[in-house]
Amino acid sequence: MIRRVALLCLALLLPLVAAGQARAAGYRYWSFWDRDGSAWTYATQGPSTARPSDGAVQGFRFAVSEDSGDADQPRGAADFGAICAHTPRQDGTKRVALVIDFGTPADAPAGEKPPGAARTACARVPEDATTAEALATVAKPLRYDTNALLCAIAGYPRRGCGEQVSDKATGAPSAAPATRNDGGGPSVGLIAGGAAVVALGAAAVWQARRRRA
Template identity: 65%
Template sequence: MTPVRRAATLLVAALVLLLPATAAHATGYRYWSFWERSGGHWTYATQGPSMVRPDDGAVQGFRFAVSADSADATRPRGTADFTTICADTPAKAGTKRVALVLDFGTAADAPSGERPPARRTACARLAPDATSADAVAAVAKPLRYDTNALLCAIAGYPRQGCGEQVSADREPEAAAPGGHGADGGSGGGPSLGLPVGVGVVAVLAGAAVWQARRRRDDSV
């Protein structure tokens, strides 16, 4: 077997061995993620809802799903714009309006024995200094928090559990009715396991090719 062919064989073997192991150990956390919408795109909030004080006209979202981390978090589905959501809530002096998208996720993300409610939107009328936590409390009680002030349930869903670790190996979710959201995505963030695995394989391949070239040069 030539050095180059030996390097290619090593690359294939590393890929076969590494990728199944990466998938088998995939885990995530079941929780409500918090999003802010700007320019037609959802952005993962950098602060918790109790710290954010949205302006009048803001659009914010909450999504329940199993995610590995913020880079893998699943966005709220469907379209979302302030004019549509707050069409029946006229402006009023001394208050502000915040449009909310509440996406309770899919059956694949639901805790055992529970069924997610349908996605819904709401317009919260609030005092000027109100927070995003105040906004969701105004339209989606009961809320449930844990001892660390982590938001565990919106509108009573889920009935139990809070940020528990679960297997992230599940079937891809179906697109929301009406197609993809305005951000062009299908609601899911990129998986982290596969790029990491491919990166490691690339390093192994580089080492194998370098070794093959060195042996070939030494033989000249």
């Protein structure tokens, strides 16, 4: 009896695990980052509203990611002094160091490939300029969708904008992104489902032993 219950629990749990893995999909998009000292932090504003100060370092990375917790960071040098070494300060303007990482071939849309390695640029713009305005001075053409989402930098990619992609591990069509717990582990739904199955199994085992007694 106990063996039968264990097999039943396993049969119920496997679909939950598979569902959790199927939801481990992502979106292909340009993520936006701020440089905080020696580390990148995911930006809390979009480039069209962020207004960096003189000396800021900001980055963009094209990749497939599930959420901000697992997003790939920009690669390459990210030092303001080095990037803007030949761009002196001028009254009424500010300098923003930008790191633009086109990502890897694995994350590129079908039929496209990254136009090169990560590049850096120093944008000199008016003091009240946004990051989007700074980016436009050094990496045209930019492309946005109707919701003002940044779709392409320097013309890459040619098509698409934040589209959901197939699961990277299996190639299966992706579902809605899973809700992750604070530790970035399995989805909350998967944990709850597994706990329910274990609880049912424990109850069945207890009843079986009670009948024997």
